[in-house]
Amino acid sequence: MTENTQIAVDVRDAIKRYGDFTALHRISLGIRDNEFFTLLGPSGCGKTTLLRMIAGFEDVTEGAIFLYGEEIEDLPPHQRPVNTVFQNYALFPHMSVLENVSFGLEMRGASKADARTRAGEMLELVQLTQFASRKPSQLSGGQQQRVALARALAPSPKVLLLDEPLSALDLKLRKAMQIELKHIQRETGITFIFVTHDQEEALTMSDRIAVMSAGEMQQLGDPRDIYETPRNMFVADFIGDTNLLDVSVEGIAAGRATCKLSGGHRLTCDAVDGVNAGAKVHLSVRPERLFLSDQPTAAESLQGTVVENIFIGTDISTIVDVPGGQHFTVRTSNSDRGNKRILDPGTTAYVNMEPGAARLLVD
Amino acid sequence: MSAKTDVKNYTGFRTLTFVCLFILYAPLVVVTIYSFNASPSITVWEGFSLRWYGDVFTGPESGKFKAAAINSFSIALIAATLATIIATSAATAIVRGGIFKTRTLSLGLISLPLMVPEIVLAVATLIFFNAVGFTRGYMTILVAHIAFCIPFAYLPIQARMQGIEDTYEQAAMDLYATKAQAFRRVLLPLMMPGIISGFLLAFIVSLDDFIITNFVKGAGVETLPTAIFGSVKQGLKPNIMAISTMLLALSIVMVTLSYVVSKTDNTK
Numbered sequence: 001m002t003e004n005t006q007i008a009v010d011v012r013d014a015i016k017r018y019g020d021f022t023a024l025h026r027i028s029l030g031i032r033d034n035e036f037f038t039l040l041g042p043s044g045c046g047k048t049t050l051l052r053m054i055a056g057f058e059d060v061t062e063g064a065i066f067l068y069g070e071e072i073e074d075l076p077p078h079q080r081p082v083n084t085v086f087q088n089y090a091l092f093p094h095m096s097v098l099e100n101v102s103f104g105l106e107m108r109g110a111s112k113a114d115a116r117t118r119a120g121e122m123l124e125l126v127q128l129t130q131f132a133s134r135k136p137s138q139l140s141g142g143q144q145q146r147v148a149l150a151r152a153l154a155p156s157p158k159v160l161l162l163d164e165p166l167s168a169l170d171l172k173l174r175k176a177m178q179i180e181l182k183h184i185q186r187e188t189g190i191t192f193i194f195v196t197h198d199q200e201e202a203l204t205m206s207d208r209i210a211v212m213s214a215g216e217m218q219q220l221g222d223p224r225d226i227y228e229t230p231r232n233m234f235v236a237d238f239i240g241d242t243n244l245l246d247v248s249v250e251g252i253a254a255g256r257a258t259c260k261l262s263g264g265h266r267l268t269c270d271a272v273d274g275v276n277a278g279a280k281v282h283l284s285v286r287p288e289r290l291f292l293s294d295q296p297t298a299a300e301s302l303q304g305t306v307v308e309n310i311f312i313g314t315d316i317s318t319i320v321d322v323p324g325g326q327h328f329t330v331r332t333s334n335s336d337r338g339n340k341r342i343l344d345p346g347t348t349a350y351v352n353m354e355p356g357a358a359r360l361l362v363d
Numbered sequence: 364m365s366a367k368t369d370v371k372n373y374t375g376f377r378t379l380t381f382v383c384l385f386i387l388y389a390p391l392v393v394v395t396i397y398s399f400n401a402s403p404s405i406t407v408w409e410g411f412s413l414r415w416y417g418d419v420f421t422g423p424e425s426g427k428f429k430a431a432a433i434n435s436f437s438i439a440l441i442a443a444t445l446a447t448i449i450a451t452s453a454a455t456a457i458v459r460g461g462i463f464k465t466r467t468l469s470l471g472l473i474s475l476p477l478m479v480p481e482i483v484l485a486v487a488t489l490i491f492f493n494a495v496g497f498t499r500g501y502m503t504i505l506v507a508h509i510a511f512c513i514p515f516a517y518l519p520i521q522a523r524m525q526g527i528e529d530t531y532e533q534a535a536m537d538l539y540a541t542k543a544q545a546f547r548r549v550l551l552p553l554m555m556p557g558i559i560s561g562f563l564l565a566f567i568v569s570l571d572d573f574i575i576t577n578f579v580k581g582a583g584v585e586t587l588p589t590a591i592f593g594s595v596k597q598g599l600k601p602n603i604m605a606i607s608t609m610l611l612a613l614s615i616v617m618v619t620l621s622y623v624v625s626k627t628d629n630t631k
Contacts, residue, residue, distance in 0.1 A: 077536040090534035094552045104538030
């Protein structure tokens with residue numbers, strides 16, 4: 001992080017408790033100005049709670065939240081210059097699309113005429129100008145979603161909060177909206193904080209991602225970091241597909257750890273701080289960083305038996321049993337380029353690893 | 364639904380239905396028909412006439428009925444209005460007040476008067492007015508009506524409000540509306556069908572009330588039901604049937620209106 005990067009939202013040691021239940025355990029994170037920031041995690045991980053704390057719908061039990069240097073955790077929602085796109089959109093059903101979009105501007109004291117003009121511009125941004133006089137119930141889900149976005153953007157918030165806004169849309173529309181959202185974020189230059197449980201969505205859209213689980217932040221980084229160098233088991237497992245293997249560390253030399261699989265096979269990978277010889281740890285390898293061969297290609301090639309080939313469109317996923325009761329999933333690109341090797345079930349195959357593909361993880 | 368379990372196929376279903384409908388509606392039909400009778404008799408039909416409707420407005424008892432109607436309608440209007448305001452506030456507090464310890468108790472206390480025998484309420488109200496030293500008259504009727512109309516106004520308002528998700532108010536507050544603005548601009552318009560429905564129900568219940576009114580009214584102050592009852596005691600005349608038919612028509616209109624309004628969706 002460069003010194004002059006401005007912090008938009010600074011969450012400092014925020015704790016949220018409901019009675020005896022702790023929803024958030026001392027979260028600290030800084031969301032940068034003008035970034036597309038995603039809070040990612042399974043349901044119940046506290047991501048929505050954190051978003052609602054920033055919006056002002058939930059009290060902060062302990063800790064503080066700063067918005068561009070101003071402490072806001074005690075302000076009521078209407079005094080915080082942030083706007084929210086709600087999961088179910090929460091469009092006012094008794095108002096027209098235009099009235100919905102100009103609501104925030106009018107509440108901020110804009111004259112009705114000014115508010116309507118600005119609302120018209122926002123509808124243009126989301127390409128809904130011709131629907132201005134309709135009621136929300138007369139729009140499709142995707143159109144309602146765009147109205148919700150226009151309504152939240154109209155008062156030019158300092159930060160836009162998005163609470164799983166795409167979860168109700170079908171896959172095609174969701175993909176199109178992901179691109180449109182990202183585009184609008186760039187165009188407006190507003191900091192977006194996006195909540196989702198969909199890791200693919202998070203990887204596609206975000207500048208940075210905070211992976212959360214059980215009220216704690218597991219890892220903070222850009223999509224590549226999170227995918228390629230997961231910090232723990234949870235992140236490796238939650239983001240994308242991975243092969244997780246139980247291994248014991250036999251020795252560490254020159255920054256490389258020698259690990260033994262349960263079947264007796266040995267692999268070497270980069271050592272990790274805090275993991276010493278004798279430790280029982282896990283090894284994570286992404287399926288697309290493995291390849292199959294019918295002959296060993298290196299000393300570490302692992303012999304096994306092909307169980308099944310699963311066709312998934314762009315790729316073919318092959319499950320290979322190896323001695324010791326473990327199995328690998330290997331992804332092979334479904335193209336004629338490169339060294340494509342599809343082996344029939346029942347045949348002997350060698351699992352090979354790209355250099356640096358395996359990563360040691362502590363629980 | 365399979366034919367065997369369809370209740371329409373039970374033995375005697377049709378007969379029972381018609382008996383029930385007959386018992387419920389035959390008296391009303393008879394009263395309505397005989398209100399158009401030309402004869403002063405209430406049992407012998409002598410031809411169609413609007414004579415008794417004229418009698419209600421110009422006949423010997425018209426002054427009494429007019430005063431009673433003015434009392435009835437003014438009391439119903441004021442009582443229904445105030446009861447609706449109180450019921451709206453109560454519904455807002457109970458539905459939107461979060462989970463508070465006395466929530467179930469509050470809900471019970473508000474709807475209990477619907478279950479208590481009216482005669483008990485009437486006696487209790489009378490004793491209360493005597494205890495605090497109120498002179499019986501127009502005001503005592505009004506105060507009593509406001510009180511017993513509240514649960515009637517409350518129920519449709521609460522039902523409507525429970526169907527309104529609280530994210531609408533959150534969205535309003537997120538868009539810089541204060542709590543009061545969120546209530547006025549978002550919650551209140553969405554609740555309006557329930558409020559109107561509650562008002563109409565309270566209005567008709569007030570207009571129709573006899574027992575409590577009879578207990579708490581002062582001498583010489585009559586509402587339509589008590590005036591009709593007084594008149595009937597001196598002999599049943601067809602003008603009573605005419606008044607009853609007019610009240611019946613009004614009730615049907617208002618109850619229908621209340622139903623239609625409660626079903627309207629101002630979101631479409």
